[in-house]
Amino acid sequence: MENKKNAKKLLVLGTASDVGKSIMVTGLCRILSRKYKVAPFKAQNMSLNSWITKDGKEIGIAQAIQAKAAGVEPTADMNPVLLKPKGDRTSQVIVLGEPYADKSAGNYYDSIEEMHGVLRGALERLESEYELIVMEGAGGAAEINLYDRDIVNIGTARITQAPIILVGDIESGGVFASLYGTKVLLPEDVSKNLKGFVINKFRGDPAILEPGLKQLEELTGVPVLGVLPYYKLKIPSEDSMAIRKKKGRAEIESINDVDIAVIRLPRISNFTDFEPLERIANVRYTDLDEDLGTPDCVIIPGTKNTVSDLLDLKESGMDKQIRDLRGRAVIFGICGGYQMLGKIIHDSGVENGTEADYEGLGLLDVETSFGEYKKKTVQVRKEIMADGPIFRNIKGNEIWGYEIHMGATKTPMTVFGDDGSIDDSGTVVGTYLHGLFENENIRHALMIYLAEKKGVEYHPESITTEDEAYDELAEIVESCLDMKKIYELIEEQD
Numbered sequence: 001m002e003n004k005k006n007a008k009k010l011l012v013l014g015t016a017s018d019v020g021k022s023i024m025v026t027g028l029c030r031i032l033s034r035k036y037k038v039a040p041f042k043a044q045n046m047s048l049n050s051w052i053t054k055d056g057k058e059i060g061i062a063q064a065i066q067a068k069a070a071g072v073e074p075t076a077d078m079n080p081v082l083l084k085p086k087g088d089r090t091s092q093v094i095v096l097g098e099p100y101a102d103k104s105a106g107n108y109y110d111s112i113e114e115m116h117g118v119l120r121g122a123l124e125r126l127e128s129e130y131e132l133i134v135m136e137g138a139g140g141a142a143e144i145n146l147y148d149r150d151i152v153n154i155g156t157a158r159i160t161q162a163p164i165i166l167v168g169d170i171e172s173g174g175v176f177a178s179l180y181g182t183k184v185l186l187p188e189d190v191s192k193n194l195k196g197f198v199i200n201k202f203r204g205d206p207a208i209l210e211p212g213l214k215q216l217e218e219l220t221g222v223p224v225l226g227v228l229p230y231y232k233l234k235i236p237s238e239d240s241m242a243i244r245k246k247k248g249r250a251e252i253e254s255i256n257d258v259d260i261a262v263i264r265l266p267r268i269s270n271f272t273d274f275e276p277l278e279r280i281a282n283v284r285y286t287d288l289d290e291d292l293g294t295p296d297c298v299i300i301p302g303t304k305n306t307v308s309d310l311l312d313l314k315e316s317g318m319d320k321q322i323r324d325l326r327g328r329a330v331i332f333g334i335c336g337g338y339q340m341l342g343k344i345i346h347d348s349g350v351e352n353g354t355e356a357d358y359e360g361l362g363l364l365d366v367e368t369s370f371g372e373y374k375k376k377t378v379q380v381r382k383e384i385m386a387d388g389p390i391f392r393n394i395k396g397n398e399i400w401g402y403e404i405h406m407g408a409t410k411t412p413m414t415v416f417g418d419d420g421s422i423d424d425s426g427t428v429v430g431t432y433l434h435g436l437f438e439n440e441n442i443r444h445a446l447m448i449y450l451a452e453k454k455g456v457e458y459h460p461e462s463i464t465t466e467d468e469a470y471d472e473l474a475e476i477v478e479s480c481l482d483m484k485k486i487y488e489l490i491e492e493q494d
Contacts (some may be wrong), residue, residue, distance in 0.1 A: 007127040008163035008493045010284045010486070011155055011193075013137035015178035019169035020228065022062040025136045027477030028486075029070035030470045036132035036490075040066030043119045043136060044081040044152040046091070048269035048304055052402040056377045057097020058082060061272060066134070069470040081115055081151070086267065086304050098120070099375050112149045119151050120159060121257070131235075132490065135162065142185035154190055163195040163489040166222075171201040171230065176212055183220050191479065193487050196225035198481065203230045226481035249475045258450045258458075261295035263322075263337075266312055268303040273334055274299060276437045280447055280461045288316035296450045297330040298322055300337030302434065306368075306407070307351040307358055310340050319361055319424045328449065333364070335405050338420065338430030340436070342366035342409065350406060362420045366411045370381035375406050380433070380469045382417035384441075388426020389447045391415070401433030418492060429452035 008029070014021040023039055032038050045060035052058055059078035067074040076097030083091040086102065093100040095118055126133055137153040147154050159166060166182060168175040179197050186194065197216065199209070206227040214223045258281040262274050264290070277283050286292055300322070303309040313319045323333065333341040342360040349355045350370040360368075379402045384395050399416060411421035411430070420431035437443050444460060451458035 001243075006493075007131045008490050009135060009160050010132070010490060011135045011137065011157055011160065011162040011164045011183075013141035013164055013166050014139070015142075015166065015168040015175075015182045016140045016172070017138075019172075020166050020434045021136050022066070023231075023473065023479065024165075024167055024198065024228070025134050026066045026202070026470070027061075027064045027067045027473045028134050031478050031483065031491075032132060032134065033070040033072075035487075037072070037130050038070040038132045038134055039072060039126045039130040040070065041123065041133050041135040042079050042138065042152065043122075043124060043135075043156050043351060044083065044115070046083040046085065046138065047081050048084055048267075049272050049405040050082065050084070050094075050404060052377045052379050052404060053097065054379060055097075056082055056379075058094050058375075058377050058404060059097060061270075062136070066136075067468065068472075070134075071371050072130075075124040076436065077125050080118045084269070084304055092304070097377075097395075099215070099373070112151065112163075115151050116159075118153060119155065123159065124417060133160075135160065142182040142184065144185055145456055147187060154187065157190045157193065161193060163493070164190070164193045165196045165198055165225065165486075166194055167200055168225075169201050170199050171203070175199055176216055179216060180219060183222060188355075196482075196485065198228065200228045201230045202227050206453060221300065222282055223482075224483070225485055228477065228480050243333050256452060257456045258282065258294075258297070258447060259295045259449075260297045260299065261292055262299045262301055263313070263318065265290070265301060265303045265309040265336075267309050269302045269304050270335070270434050270456060271301055273301065273434055276443060278445065280459075281450075285455040288318045292318065292325070295325070295329055296454055297332065297446070298325055299334065300340055302335035302337060302404075304336075305351060306336040306339045307345060307347055307370075309336065310358060310360065313340065323361055323363065327425065328430065329427075330446070331363060333430040334436065335403075335432055335434060338364075338366075338432060339368040339407060339409060341428065341430045342368055342421075344368070345407075346370065348372070348388050364411070364423060364430050365413075366409050366421045366430065368407050368408045368409045373481065375408070376403050376432075378403050380417075380419075382419055382433070384416055386415040386420075386422045386426065386429075388422060390429070390445055393448075394445050397441050399433070399436070399439040399442060401431075401435045401439075403432045404434060405432055437493035 012021050012025050027241045029038050040063050047060045049061040050058050051061045053074050059079035063079040064074040082094035085091045092102050141153045168179045248466035260283045261287050264285040264287050341364040343362050344367050345358045348367040348371050384397045415422050422429050
């Protein structure tokens with residue numbers, strides 16, 4: 001394949017974490033894909049929300065979303081390094097979609113030159129296939145203590161020499177100081193490529209900001225390209241910053257009275273699994289030290305360390321609260337939550353460092369073994385095999401999902417193809433399938449059962465398709481930003 005070294009690039013950096021870099025890149029990917037063949041790129045991502053590509057590689061979910069917004073297939077090159085925090089200042093390092101090692105921050109930075117090589121290789125491969133690469137930084141761009149080892153902000157900026165757009169979050173306060181301060185603190189060879197500011201999450205009339213925008217431009221010589229409004233997203237959240245902001249009750253006003261409690265495990269992962277339910281039920285995220293109350297459904301989510309979270313579940317007494325709801329509420333376990341619902345977990349030392357057996361909640365007749373440091377990562381389509389009150393009307397239907405887990409589970413009765421387990425009542429369910437509730441048939445079956453049991457009417461949601469959500473976001477971004485200037489920044493590149 002001919003190597004197009006002249007692929008154009010655009011780099012979106014932020015003043016801090018959660019200022020809206022990912023969502024802006026998603027909108028730009030959608031808009032710019034009308035003119036160019038676009039690929040998203042983030043050199044290094046730290047997130048417990050991940051996605052499995054068609055070839056079984058693991059990347060951050062944000063880059064998968066951005067690729068789909070651009071109308072292209074997600075690949076590992078779009079997020080060559082993924083860090084998945086495990087606790088105790090240790091992260092699992094995923095390189096080009098494959099588990100590389102568990103490293104502390106210090107040990108990881110010892111290998112930063114190797115990661116620079118990974119970054120360069122991924123960019124070269126994308127350059128050979130795409131016309132435009134829309135790149136995203138991480139956290140705050142002006143982390144001056146990390147400049148010598150930062151591959152995702154300063155490293156990407158220096159390697160690509162791409163025009164930079166800097167995003168600040170006005171909702172958090174101090175946006176003018178953040179934008180100005182970041183500009184001043186950036187190294188000169190990076191700062192010279194800063195071509196525009198964007199202010200995000202503004203509630204109100206943008207005209208109020210005009211004096212400040214003008215003064216910021218005069219102080220920095222950098223134009224403000226636009227002000228984006230506060231916007232309730234209809235696409236999955238990127239990382240752990242999002243779940244910290246989720247309240248005890250659903251952020252999205254649901255149209256049904258069904259109450260679903262998701263256990264907020266200390267090492268929770270892929271909590272995006274439950275966001276499709278937030279549109280149709282009261283979904284609340286419950287800490288281990290909270291009273292669980294009387295929910296209609298309890299979900300134990302995935303986790304980066306099943307054994308550690310199981311031990312914390314027991315120490316807090318949340319395990320007893322969950323067991324006491326058996327027969328009164330539907331209990332779902334996803335991935336690590338599925339493993340916890342079983343009778344026993346055999347750990348050879350892969351999960352918790354020491355060979356030991358751990359007693360599970362005993363709500364499913366399954367046993368899980370962690371025998372080796374090997375992760376299963378795959379997209380799957382499965383047939384619904386289970387009967388019982390939830391699934392009987394959709395038995396034989398097909399569903400889609402993806403698996404990201406270590407360990408293997410033995411079960412006498414599967415739920416979805418060869419996956420999962422279900423108890424005799426049909427109301428305790430475990431599965432390895434992430435993305436389960438993105439399947440409309442599963443959502444409806446669960447909600448119909450819960451509503452009937454509660455004696456309330458179920459109102460099916462009006463579906464916003466993935467493409468509609470991307471188009472809606474693109475319309476907002478396009479109407480609020482100076483797209484003419486952005487196109488000029490792209491076209492000015494050699």
